[in-house]
Amino acid sequence: MLSSFFRRPLPAYNIGLIYNSNELSPAMTESIRLPASTLKPSTVALPGSKSISNRTLLLAALSDNVCEIHSLLKSDDTDRMLEALDKLGVHIESLPEGRLKVHGTGGRFPNQTSDLFLGNAGTAFRPLTAALAVLGGDYHLHGVPRMHERPIGDLVDALRIVGADVQYLGNENYPPLQIGKRKDNGERVIPIKGNVSSQFLTALLMALPLTGQAFEIHMVGELISKPYIDITLKLMAQFGVGIINEDYRVFKIPAGAKYHAPEHLYVEGDASSASYFLGAGLIAGTPIRVTGIGAHSIQGDVAFARELEKIGADVIWGENFVEISRPADRKIQAFDLDANHIPDAAMTLAIIALATKQPCTLRNIGSWRVKETDRIAAMATELRKLGAEVIEEAEAIHITPPETLTSDAVIDTYDDHRMAMCFSLASLLGIPVIINDPKCTHKTFPDYFQVFASLTN
Numbered sequence: 001m002l003s004s005f006f007r008r009p010l011p012a013y014n015i016g017l018i019y020n021s022n023e024l025s026p027a028m029t030e031s032i033r034l035p036a037s038t039l040k041p042s043t044v045a046l047p048g049s050k051s052i053s054n055r056t057l058l059l060a061a062l063s064d065n066v067c068e069i070h071s072l073l074k075s076d077d078t079d080r081m082l083e084a085l086d087k088l089g090v091h092i093e094s095l096p097e098g099r100l101k102v103h104g105t106g107g108r109f110p111n112q113t114s115d116l117f118l119g120n121a122g123t124a125f126r127p128l129t130a131a132l133a134v135l136g137g138d139y140h141l142h143g144v145p146r147m148h149e150r151p152i153g154d155l156v157d158a159l160r161i162v163g164a165d166v167q168y169l170g171n172e173n174y175p176p177l178q179i180g181k182r183k184d185n186g187e188r189v190i191p192i193k194g195n196v197s198s199q200f201l202t203a204l205l206m207a208l209p210l211t212g213q214a215f216e217i218h219m220v221g222e223l224i225s226k227p228y229i230d231i232t233l234k235l236m237a238q239f240g241v242g243i244i245n246e247d248y249r250v251f252k253i254p255a256g257a258k259y260h261a262p263e264h265l266y267v268e269g270d271a272s273s274a275s276y277f278l279g280a281g282l283i284a285g286t287p288i289r290v291t292g293i294g295a296h297s298i299q300g301d302v303a304f305a306r307e308l309e310k311i312g313a314d315v316i317w318g319e320n321f322v323e324i325s326r327p328a329d330r331k332i333q334a335f336d337l338d339a340n341h342i343p344d345a346a347m348t349l350a351i352i353a354l355a356t357k358q359p360c361t362l363r364n365i366g367s368w369r370v371k372e373t374d375r376i377a378a379m380a381t382e383l384r385k386l387g388a389e390v391i392e393e394a395e396a397i398h399i400t401p402p403e404t405l406t407s408d409a410v411i412d413t414y415d416d417h418r419m420a421m422c423f424s425l426a427s428l429l430g431i432p433v434i435i436n437d438p439k440c441t442h443k444t445f446p447d448y449f450q451v452f453a454s455l456t457n
Helices: 050-061 076-087 122-135 153-161 198-211 226-238 271-284 300-310 346-356 366-370 375-385 417-429 438-443 448-454
Strands: 031-034 042-045 066-070 091-094 100-103 113-117 138-142 166-168 177-179 189-193 215-220 244-246 250-253 264-266 288-291 314-317 321-325 336-338 360-363 389-392 396-400 409-411 433-436
Touching: 031 417, 050 066, 050 076, 050 100, 050 122, 050 198, 050 226, 076 091, 076 113, 076 122, 076 438, 122 138, 122 153, 122 177, 122 198, 153 166, 153 189, 153 198, 189 198, 198 215, 198 226, 198 250, 226 300, 271 288, 271 300, 271 321, 271 346, 271 417, 271 448, 300 314, 300 321, 300 346, 346 360, 346 375, 346 396, 346 417, 366 375, 375 389, 375 396, 375 409, 375 417, 409 417, 417 433, 417 438, 417 448, 438 448
Parallel strands: 042 288, 066 264, 113 138, 189 215, 336 360, 409 433
Antiparallel strands: 031 433, 066 100, 091 100, 138 177, 166 177, 215 250, 244 250, 288 321, 314 321, 360 396, 389 396
16 A cells, blocks of 8 residues: 655755755755655655646637636746736636636737746747737747747747747847737748747647638648647647647648637646656655556656656556556666657656666657757766766767766756756665755746655655
């Protein structure tokens, strides 16, 4: 029988925090030291999916009715989306138990002029850019310095084809952006590249129905991260807009489409966040169950569990849970994986590679380069601090674990939530590890380190 985990704040001293002030508050920390630890059998309730949360908020805001959203992720990224929708004139009510009631605007935001700060939230910045460009108005979109280093040119090029007025205020092909009024030029076929970020296609798919016109989107080259497009299409269908998907090459948007929200919508747990706990269960050989996702999840990152199964995990799939374990006498196998289908969860495999004691490779992960940081370069740098030999390629990383891991390595996180959460697993490999800037997990999982500490002995 697995023990239940009830999320609660833990005393700071339980997780080896390093403070630069006398105030004992995790918010005030600059580093956290995780001691070498073992796991106890546990169940973890996942926070809501970031990808689903921000897509759902935008679609609900653009619907012609009212939608009550349950289990929405509370994080920096969703806060930025909520702030933007508020500035755009969307009425959103806060209800008990974290529920939100979104009063849809019928496909046109009340405020035609807004200055929108979106932090480093790509799942807010890209779809809002497309929606506002299609609707037209006077909008200034900007974010933190890293957001201004994340390319958006392919999306802007596609929007300009249909008459959108989008101007770069800094470097060409990068935010910040100024959006003006769109002039419909009659163009209904839009080519777009899909090899940098699937969020560009997601943004177009969600925005174009607002015109009421039929469109075709044609992919140029290979589309990466197809499972994230599946999330978009399935959510749009729940909001009454069906898209014809012709083998991920052509997407057809029907004329006369309008968003109509379900009365209640429940956000799935975050499958990418699940990867840290599932990976922990594999490394430690301890049963770990995550709830909020299951066998029929719409998120592609649930495939991470299937990849763990290939390298030594036992996996149980339920309707609302995934459970992972590994017999003590079964070694974790080395891998050479094309990880295009699980780009975010694949980061966790880079740490699991250390547990195999053999060379491992992750391929087709070029999208890592344009995330919150250059994740290939960052991962290579920080793995080397643990003693690993790492070869970095444009779209791949090769990892050879050391015979003995370096104790008390100080891991930089680059303001990237996934770097911090990934490297927490190093503490299950028999060494303490120090994680700088742990608060960066607020982007998707604000209490991650408290939850992680609750699983350890």
